[in-house]
Amino acid sequence: MTISDEDLMAYADNALPEAERARIAAAVLQDPDLRARLEAFNRSRDLAQAAMPLEDVPDALQQRIQATIDAAADDISDADDPSISLAVPPSRSRNVLWIGALAASVVLGFGLGSTMITRDAVDPVAFDLAPFVSALDTVPSGAVAENAGIETRVVASFDAADGAFCREFEARFPDRTDLIGVGCRTESGWELRFAAVTELPGDDEFVPAGALDSLDAWMRSTGAGPVLSIEDEAARLSGATR
Amino acid sequence: MSDPFANQVIDLLPNLRRYAISLARKPDVADDLVQITVEKALKQRRQYDPRQKLAPWLLRILRNAWIDETRRQNARGQQSAIEDVASDLVAEREAGPEMRLEVQQTLAAIYALPEGQRDAMVLVCIEGLSYREAAEVMGVAVGTVMSRLARGRLALVAKVGIDRPVATYPPHPTNKTGTPER
DSSP, X not given: OOOOHHHHHHHHTTOSOHHHHHHHHHHHHHOHHHHHHHHXXXXXXXXXXXXXXXXXOOHHHHHHHHHHHHHHHHHHHHOSOGGGOOOOOGGGOOOEXXXXXXXXXXXGGGOOSSOOOOGGGSOGGGSOSHHHHHHHHHOOTTOEEEETTEEEEEEEEEEOTTSOEEEEEEEEOTTSEEEEEEEEEETTEEEXXXXXXXXXXXXXXXXXXXHHHHHHHHHHHHTOOOBXXXXXXXXXXXXXXX | OOOHXXXXXXXXXXXXXXXXXXXXXXXXXXXXXXXXXHHHHHHTGGGOOTTSOHHHHHHHHHHHHHHHHHHHHHHTTOOOOHHHHHHHHHHHHHTOTTSOHHHHHHHHHHHHSOHXXXXXXXXXXXXXXXXXXXXHHHTSOHHHHHHXXXXXXXXXXXXXXXXXXXXXXXXXXXXXTOOOOO
């Protein structure tokens, strides 16, 4: 009878059903080597717990969090429709405009109290992918390409649930409007599957959290795959420029 | 104004911060991660099923926020040398004289583990999640969590030792030059 490390660990963690427990217990009794490994699992837990004790949160963070929670409570009580009320702390609140997000109905609940437009309400052609196609076809994640004054940075590549090769990108236009988008390659070429437009004030280098939340929500709701490794991405890109 | 959901979130802040530090390794970045997590949790609270435990749900949000953050940093070429940061963090904690040697060694060994093993260890051994909960937080199969966790735990014990007395350890186990320390 073989006892795997996983079985033994689950025994040490009291995570086995009763019948399994009895089986392991009997084996451990008879086998000093199993006892030593069991001891190692118990010891590792004790060591880890001692090394990372629970510590109080610093006051500054506690206060920030409390302010966030208070702001959220205000937003909820002020909202006309509680189903779309949201908690956005003032410092992070930005206008996010939705364009042609496939899953708009799914992510509506994440709205930011600002303008949201579903696919039905907006002409999806309004945001033409053409200026981005060459970047999407060739630029590795992390690199920037410029075309017609539009700076496009490809952030990451991943597979959509339908298997399409998709690339998240950020585009910076001369008029300081930023676009966060996801383009996916289909048989008929690149199509825009997600986009959020954000107005960045001043020299703010950060993409507003609201837009990223929207993107997160979109990724989750559509079952986007994990980010591809550089190697996998390169292989897919070389396939694209055949 | 008593909001039970918000109160529960506040109660879990120390756990969120501890997990955030294990991911980000820098206290200031960890604090930002906790902040982002709370913001997202408040926005998404209608997706939370109160019959579930709140901690895994929050930890998952935190982990996703961290992945998103690192992905963006990498894309922007801001990849901070994470190994350096890790040793900084360990060094910072080592500076405290109250910190026992064994704890220092354990911490260094935990941070030396492959990311997936460390993540599983922190979630299960330290945050007390079940294998299944940890799998949900990490977005992997339960079997994957168990194999990573088992490997990580055996590696930790192999490094820090089973029950050798603490006093027999040299002050700096990574000091390969053998320079006397005292």
